[in-house]
Amino acid sequence: MESKAIGSEFDRAVINKKVREGLPFTDRYHNRFHLEMPFGLINDPNGLVRQDGITHIFYQWNPLGVEHKHKSWAHTTTRDFVHYTVPELAMWPSDAHDKDGCYSGCGLVEGDDVRVLYTCNAKDENGVRTPAQRFGTLMKDGTVRKDEIIIPTNAAGYTGHFRDPYVFYRHGERYLVLGAQRENETGTVLVYHENRADGKWEPCGEISTKYKDFGYMWECPNLLRFGNYDVLVFCPQGLEARPYKYQSRYQCGYLAGHLSLESMELMHGRFQELDKGFDFYAPQVFSSEGRHILFGWIGMPDEDAYPTKERGWVHSLTMPRVLTLRQGKIFSQPAKELRALRIQESAVDLDAAETTAVRASLADGAEALVDITFGQAQAVTLTLAYGLEKVTMHYDRKAQTMTIDRNGMKRGGKGVRTFKLYTDQNLSVQLFVDKTVVEAFFEHGEETATFNVFPEKYILPELVIESEGAMENVTGRVWELDAIQFR
Incomplete structure (x- = not known):
């Protein structure tokens, strides 16, 4: 029996047409001022970047159901966080590298191009993952062309939970952070540096922190700069709930301090949560006109308490929030727009x-x-x-x-x-x-x-x-x- 071609179940024209027909929303549970889709499951915001006054917002989307499967990327744009282009399917599993999902990643501008960097997820017949980090380019037709793979698999000493690249810049050089799980099943964040001479991305090692055994996986890292302060945002999984903190299934928070890329040590204060609610995870932050702007996923991995699944859709993104750092503490406020x-x-x-x-x-x-x-x-x-x-x-x-x-x-x-x-x-x-x-x-x-x-x-x-x-x-x-x- 002939095997089905990878990605053949994704008919982009049909899916995009169905999105257009589903707008404006008619379901009484659909929200008014939060980004969401008329069908399918959405989760992590991805590829946030601003180019020529236009903010590009990608986010994970399963257009084929309301389960955490078929991880694809949707794409919309806005100039003012009030008016948006109709979301479209931009990227979906289509080859041997990402056949089991186009996982999370970031966005950046290179010349006249909007580019993305994401984790390809592929599993063998035994369920063993090969995570690869891959660049892509947003094309005029709204699709992402899949380009070079810069990190072909997980590094030695780390499991296949090796994902969510986020590019940052220091002194004109490009780096990225990756969420990872050590072989002893503890979480950490790794740094890679782009060698300008040959374009290869070279490992710099882990960011050393005071938290050596702090959950079994660190997802969705963001490395931000507020003046002279560095802030590492990440989502540790597997923390035990304590009075007044860590009360959701998984956490999302940050360490604020100073990062040395020479010693790979972050001198920091205590881990602080970004949001104390029930349904907040996997935020991504981008810089625009001097502001750090955050979108988060209104949902929680592995939770099943969302009744809109019965209606064929589930989850939303937060409103855009502007982050400021005051005495080592992040303050979040709704964008003025x-x-x-x-x-x-x-x-x-x-x-x-x-x-x-x-x-x-x-x-x-x-x-x-x-x-x-x-x-x-x-x-x-x-x-x-x-x-x-x-x-x-x-x-x-x-x-x-x-x-x-x-x-x-x-x-x-x-x-x-x-x-x-x-x-x-x-x-x-x-x-x-x-x-x-x-x-x-x-x-x-x-x-x-x-x-x-x-x-x-x-x-x-x-x-x-x-x-x-x-x-x-x-x-x-x-x-x-x-x-x-x-x-």
């Missing part, structure tokens, strides 16, 4: 004094800016109420903790997340509430939390702010947000 989504005539001001309860009705997609002056209140609870269903965000001043509880929802993932959040007399919260996604920014982005909610019935949410003692002031504003547009 997103203010264009505010429907100004919908604005409702919050202004209450000496009160124990404030209520505000939210639209199908909404933003709420809230500032609370505690006064006598020792605990404050913000509730997103969907009829009888609810998610609560409870702040305890004495414990200096924020607790997010979504056990009050009937569908989708449940659970509780508690983390430290230091305040004095005031609490600042910025909420973006989409149909099934909430992105919360606390204390001007000092902490963030991303999570899904799947109300059983179509009910517009209400924001309720309550306290056991009188709050001195509750001020702010609520807007309805428009949907992002595809053209």
Whole structure:
């Protein structure tokens, strides 16, 4: 029996036509201002790069189902994070190198070209992987031409979990970081350097950190520069949950400090998580006009608590976030371009004094800016109420903790997340509430939390702010947000 050609199940024209026909979204669970697809499974954002005022956004996509299989790349572009081109299939498994998936990677500009660097995944009949790192070039027809393989397999001393290249620059030289697993099943990050003389990529070794046994795999590394500080972002898998941290299945965080590429040592502070919610993973950061802009995957590997699978699609990307580094701590804030989504005539001001309860009705997609002056209140609870269903965000001043509880929802993932959040007399919260996604920014982005909610019935949410003692002031504003547009 003749074997089927690799990639023959991918008919790009048919798939792209089906995407166009699926827009605008009609499913009540589809979000208004988060990137997602009308069908299939999406996950890691990839290949983020800006060229000539256009931001290119690639992301992993299985257009053939809602399982973690058939890893391909979708592609869209935007100038303003409000208007996007209709996403298209750009790259899919097509040869012996990537027959088992086009895994994660990065983007860069070379001359007039947008290029990508990604991990090819191929397995033999025994399930043994051969991961190869390969460049590609975005063509005028929207496909990625697959070019040279620069690292043909995993390095000696490391398993086949060897992936997610991210290119960075130092003193005019090109380097990349790779997520890896040592043969003793501990995670690490490796560095490679491009030799300008012959174009070959040479290993520099591991980045040495204080975390020698910190999970069994480090995925999705990003190496960022904030002034004179280096920040290594990565996703360690296999950490044990502890009070106030590591409470999701897998983590995503960073080490901030100074990296010497001569000694390959990163002098750094403690590992800090980028997001304290239930559904955040595999972020990628790119630099544009002096800003570090992050997109993340709103999902979690190996979790099965997403009811939209029944509807033929699953997962979203976060809104773009701008990262800043202050005293060794990353602050995350929504990109300023997103203010264009505010429907100004919908604005409702919050202004209450000496009160124990404030209520505000939210639209199908909404933003709420809230500032609370505690006064006598020792605990404050913000509730997103969907009829009888609810998610609560409870702040305890004495414990200096924020607790997010979504056990009050009937569908989708449940659970509780508690983390430290230091305040004095005031609490600042910025909420973006989409149909099934909430992105919360606390204390001007000092902490963030991303999570899904799947109300059983179509009910517009209400924001309720309550306290056991009188709050001195509750001020702010609520807007309805428009949907992002595809053209």
